[in-house]
Amino acid sequence: MTTSPLFYQQLGELLAQEPVVVATIVQVVGSAPRELGAKMAVYGDGEILGTIGGGAGEAKVIEQALIVLKKRKEEEEEVKEEEKKENEDLLAENRFKNQPRNQPRNQPRNQLIEIDLTGAAHQETQGVCGGKVQVWLELWSGERAIALIKKILEAFEAGQSGMLVTPLMRDYPSYLVNRQRPNRRALLTANPGFEHQDLEHHGSEHHGSEHFTEILQLPPVLLIVGGGHIAVALAQSAHFAGFGIAVQDDRPNFVTPERFPQAGLLSCSISETLTHFAAHSQLYVALVTRGYPQDIEALTTLLQHPIDYQYVGAIGSQKRIRMVRQAMQRRGISLERLANFHAPIGLDIGALTPEEIAISICAELIKVRRGGTGRSLYQRMHTSHVSFKVHAGEQRYAAHVPR
Template identity: 30%
Template structure:
């Protein structure tokens, strides 16, 4: 919707009614992915695209219908070659489209236009209530407190991971919500080009992170050794992290894993990392290495509060031995921290399994 947000805002300002069609799921060789959008105004003007042309005419008519009835519509389109004039995708894929009468809330359009980290969630029933969810607050309501709680929690979790898609509203059987995240994937910075780093990078990619592997040694930091890394950087770790922070590339979702267990790399790197407002900082090494590392970091001027943010030895106690098992233990720790999990077996806990770690105030 980002590419048409400006036009929707203009319609909103002019008092022009419109309906919005959004691709909510795709299969096969669909031309556009989830989140692609097209809008049709009450005057007949159309902006955006949901299929690159294959089913635009049919979706246009669905928008006109939604404008007339005031009700949302959910429709699927697939491949058809029985009739040259049939509505279908010539590429052989399938798309599912959700059409709802506007307007999109003005604060949603404003947030999208200025590249805020925000998620827009649409309940997929006839009313099609819209929620706008930021990391620390939300706007919109279905009128049902339990539904609102689930929708906002799901949307915030998806925003945190930069995900877009359909989720079930757990407290209402048969009710789905479509969430479109306007945020880059969270970053996983892996320092130290060792075999454990390759497994951590693979786990990070699986979890939806944008993975960077950094090491000062060019012979080890290569794309061939780290095929799951989005970026392979040859640089001194502390210098690279400092540059990324200065460029605004580090945020509260960033996970930092220090796997070098070499003081000449670790200490200057952790001296920077532990002062940054990131989600997680973990460092590999034995307990003796950890004690020596803490001594060196105190000598470098870090406070006890800053040192308390260091997860070292890194990972949860899973009895891990292989690089893959170790990567699982590390990922389990930073997922638990970011999601507010206790890291104990669920059978030993009570209360909700899924939780929202941010206590956010709703915005009317």
């Protein structure tokens, strides 16, 4: 799980105003509502940014986070009272004391919380997902946290891949590491006391180790070729699903900020558009053009470009798609390059309207991104009940679907 740049941007805005407790799922055993690495920020009187799954389990985390924030506030008030008394003593007795200033007396109360979702009657959370999750609470506050957010956002802006390392110990804050060049000396300099940690093995899950690592990389981008009604609906759906949006159409009046407020890039040229994603490893392309001549020109440019696309698909009837494939072969596009061409695009959900078609396409994008099957969850669950029959020395099996 990679947390989106938007989350860190909003987290930075919160940190400029007040301390925040960041909750991160650091271990998942069995089934859970959210994935490993999911984050939620708790602030104020229980307001949240993001989610780690909702329900009673999330409520338990919010409750504990509020305790951390309350204790932090009490410590800060104690420090202020001590400073006030110290200043009064200095004025009265003209002497200095070696008490630390402007810092809470105690370290932030980072801690690990386990949420049981097995549905056992004695469990406080009464979850029914069937698994268990561990959530790490870390207090983010002050200039150091704001500086970390700034570094994270700068890495995203520069297209750099980094690692956010969260030490699972009470006294150490999270820090950022360059993924390509993790420098041990720099880590030890920035985080004295880490000599006893195994920093050479950055895992995605802690399994009892002393740190949790999140890979920071840019979110996937969906390039929508064509700016018609389906494109408008698809941009909305894909943006909601976490994709960055770029739109290309050779008609300037179709690629405007008014039509595509979610788009980070609007262009009239595919070649120009692709130059922005030459080094992007998570590029998805959906062709929803006004006709197969536009499909042919666009697809030729796309497939002749050396980008390793995660997904390329096109809308259209079987006849239209067949004509496009034949044209690609005549232009010398290899069958290997066409092998992963998704056409007609989308999952078969009976979609008719532009909005429904957009959801169908977006569902397939998510399936490819997450490695899903596209099957109904109901069917998947009920066809998993398999019984074996032995007849005349043969072993046979039959799937039983409850009526």
